[in-house]
Amino acid sequence: MTYTYNPTGVCSQKITIEINDDETIADIKFLGGCNGNLKGISALAKGKTLDEVIDSLKGIKCGFKSTSCPDQLAKALEQIKEEF
Numbered sequence: 001m002t003y004t005y006n007p008t009g010v011c012s013q014k015i016t017i018e019i020n021d022d023e024t025i026a027d028i029k030f031l032g033g034c035n036g037n038l039k040g041i042s043a044l045a046k047g048k049t050l051d052e053v054i055d056s057l058k059g060i061k062c063g064f065k066s067t068s069c070p071d072q073l074a075k076a077l078e079q080i081k082e083e084f
Contacts, residue, residue, distance in 0.1 A: 005076035009067045012038065015076050023050055023084060033069050041070055050077045 005015045012033030018026040028042040045053045054074045062068035 003076070003080050005072070005079065007067075007069065007072035007076070009065055010062065010069050010072050012069045012072070015069075015073055017073075017076060017080065019050070019080060023081075024048060025050070025053060028073065030069065038069055041073065045073075050081050053077055054081075 001019050003017045003019065005017065006013070007015060010033065012030045014031040016027075016029045016031075018028075020026045024047055025045045028045055030038040030042070041057075054077050057070040058074040058078075060068045060070045060074075062071075
């Protein structure tokens with residue numbers, strides 16, 4: 001399944017997430033934001049469960065902001081989890 005999430009309070013404008021049937025992450029793509037860092041986060045998240053990624057990324061802040069692209073990814077995955 002492919003999901004789209006529109007993050008708020010960060011530089012990235014859209015997160016596209018592909019989830020396998022076993023609730024592991026197949027792929028993540030960010031539109032906007034720090035390209036290299038977000039590609040790295042995407043690579044590290046592949047093959048992991050939603051819970052593993054949420055636990056690792058939830059609550060991370062970017063500078064003075066109250067959130068970050070990784071935190072927004074965690075929020076997107078929490079929404080996806082609710083749909084399963």
